[in-house]
């Protein structure tokens with residue numbers, strides 16, 4: 001009996017094991033060079049901006065999934081929801097630690113986090129649970145395709161501080177493992193295709209604007225916002241031969257397909273490769 005692509009994706013999704021991992025990363029952030037991404041100012045401040053936005057964003061995802069989990073009746077997905085919550089909570093914690101380091105470097109990371117916290121409260125008050133879940137699905141798709149790029153495209157992490165690279169790769173692995181959880185809960189909650197794609201269009205604009213604004217603040221603090229060299233680094237990072245846009249575009253567009261499912265793109269081999277490397281951690 002042949003199974004369809006859709007059935008195969010659902011099958012993979014239902015079988016995914018999503019453990020919470022407490023990693024044994026041991027490094028002193030104070031030893032990290034200011035431009036830890038191979039001395040590239042644009043790439044470093046871009047990833048610093050992402051990190052700054054993660055903790056509150058991830059807490060918002062947890063709330064959105066929790067507020068819809070009563071629609072889920074099957075045990076396998078409920079177990080995955082638990083794993084998703086653990087993973088996102090640990091990511092939020094790790095990135096909060098990193099954000100303290102950003103503060104110590106003179107970047108206003110805590111202020112950005114505080115702003116995000118207020119925004120999260122307003123979202124909870126004014127956006128229905130299914131709307132927040134659609135936002136979560138859209139951003140989870142972004143994080144999943146960027147995670148794939150981190151794990152699959154050596155150019156993305158080339159020159160990155162080695163210890164720090166391990167932290168980003170771990171986050172990318174877990175984003176890959178749980179990439180379908182919010183999506184599957186959205187399906188169970190009866191979320192529509194129209195809501196899903198309109199939300200993605202809005203989130204694309206919002207996500208790019210938000211990340212760029214925070215990055216611009218960081219560059220301003222460094223006195224490099226109007227540096228032609230840094231803008232050139234940015235052009236290469238986004239639109240160069242191995243740049244983000246070329247790397248993620250087809251996966252991004254795929255989200256607009258009515259029958260899309262995150263596991264249509266089966267990249268479990270990346271998880272196996274990472275596990276084989278033997279990174280030490282405790283399962284929680």
Ligand SMILES: [Fe+2]
Nearest residue numbers: 058088091175
């Ligand atoms: Fe995460």
Ligand SMILES: [Fe+2]
Nearest residue numbers: 088140143175
């Ligand atoms: Fe995630």
